[in-house]
Amino acid sequence: MAHPCDCLTDSRQEETAYQTLHQVIVDYDRDPKNLIQILHMAQAIFGYLPEATQRYICTEMDLPFSQVSGVVSFYSYFSTQPKGRHTIQVCLGTACYVRGGKKVLEALKESLGIDVGETTEDRRFSLEVKRCIGACGLAPAVAIDDFVHKRVNPNKLQEILSQYE
Numbered sequence: 001m002a003h004p005c006d007c008l009t010d011s012r013q014e015e016t017a018y019q020t021l022h023q024v025i026v027d028y029d030r031d032p033k034n035l036i037q038i039l040h041m042a043q044a045i046f047g048y049l050p051e052a053t054q055r056y057i058c059t060e061m062d063l064p065f066s067q068v069s070g071v072v073s074f075y076s077y078f079s080t081q082p083k084g085r086h087t088i089q090v091c092l093g094t095a096c097y098v099r100g101g102k103k104v105l106e107a108l109k110e111s112l113g114i115d116v117g118e119t120t121e122d123r124r125f126s127l128e129v130k131r132c133i134g135a136c137g138l139a140p141a142v143a144i145d146d147f148v149h150k151r152v153n154p155n156k157l158q159e160i161l162s163q164y165e
């Protein structure tokens with residue numbers, strides 16, 4: 001059961017987050033040239049960039065919504081959905097691709113029931129692809145958070161995923 005003060009705590013956290021974002025925008029002189037840096041900071045503060053946060057930035061910087069949302073959708077780094085507790089990055093660089101990276105990705109999509117760019121309903125995992133994660137000699141590689149799993153094959157996936165709560 002939810003604690004009776006949870007909502008209050010959430011709204012206080014949100015208020016503090018917006019105060020921090022306001023300070024970031026002021027520190028960057030409300031300059032449109034700094035929009036990408038401001039969006040990076042906003043994502044670091046909120047964990048993702050929901051429409052409400054993008055609109056707040058528009059208002060504070062006096063920019064049209066289309067300009068901010070255009071930048072957010074252009075860069076794959078930015079996310080408009082909350083991320084999972086763990087981010088899986090399947091490498092589809094050349095070495096990993098030819099050694100079975102695509103099969104690993106398909107197996108992960110099926111096992112998690114999500115597509116690339118999505119998050120499982122229980123927020124346990126988000127799924128992404130990368131071009132190279134620097135482990136070509138031990139391809140195919142899959143990074144989960146900061147750890148790179150090497151020579152991954154579909155049969156190893158359940159054992160790997162079970163290490164993450």
Ligand code: FES
Nearest residue numbers: 091093096135136
């Ligand atoms: S191509 Fe996958 S680690 Fe380099």
